[in-house]
Amino acid sequence: MSIRPLVILPDSQLRLVSSPVGEITADVRRLVDDMFETMYDAPGIGLAAIQVGVPLRVVTIDVSRDEDGRAPQVFINPEILKVSDEVSTYEEGCLSIPEYFEEVERPSRVTVRYRDLSGETKEVDADGILATCLQHEIDHLNGILFIDHISKLKRDRVVRKFTKQARDRAKGVA
Ligand code: GNR
Ligand code: NI
Helix, strand or coil: CCCCCCCCCCCHHHHCECCCCCCCHHHHHHHHHHHHHHHHHHHCCCCEEHCCCCEEEEEECCCCCCCCCCCEEEEEEEEEEEEECCCECCCEEECCEEEEEEEEEEEEEEEEEEEECCEEEEEEECCHHHHHHHHHHHHHHHCCHHHCCCCCCHHHHHHHHHHHHHHHHCCCCC
């Protein structure tokens, strides 16, 4: 198991549409292990494979807030089948946009079909933070970031800030 480096805004990899997983190979299982290690280390409640530079439709989530009662969940090729009309607002963050948080409105409940690590097809009805997290992660698989759901003014501001940070780091400043 290893912690993999996170892909950070404005890296264009974050705009890729990830490809479906075919067979669940040893490489896919290793990717999932490393995603959990990377996610718990960060720490975060969810991670999409593209955030570690792998453009595959793989998501890890653990919304349990308890280090001793971990509840890791893997979603391979997840698809949203149904969303509620009711919406909820959560303050979202993203490991690819460190230390930036903003409120996002999304459907309160979603039905998601996915494959688990044994390749079995499953469905889950999610609400609360799991519903929000699943939508945030499935957006990543489609090259969409939570800042795409906020105002253009706020989005342009945060993209500019991260673009400058990347430029300064490349130049060896800060
Ligand atoms: O750790 C994370 N927290 C979070 C909080 C509110 C809504 C979504 C998230 S997901 C985020 C980790 C991440 O970037 N996943 O892609
Ligand atoms: Ni994210």
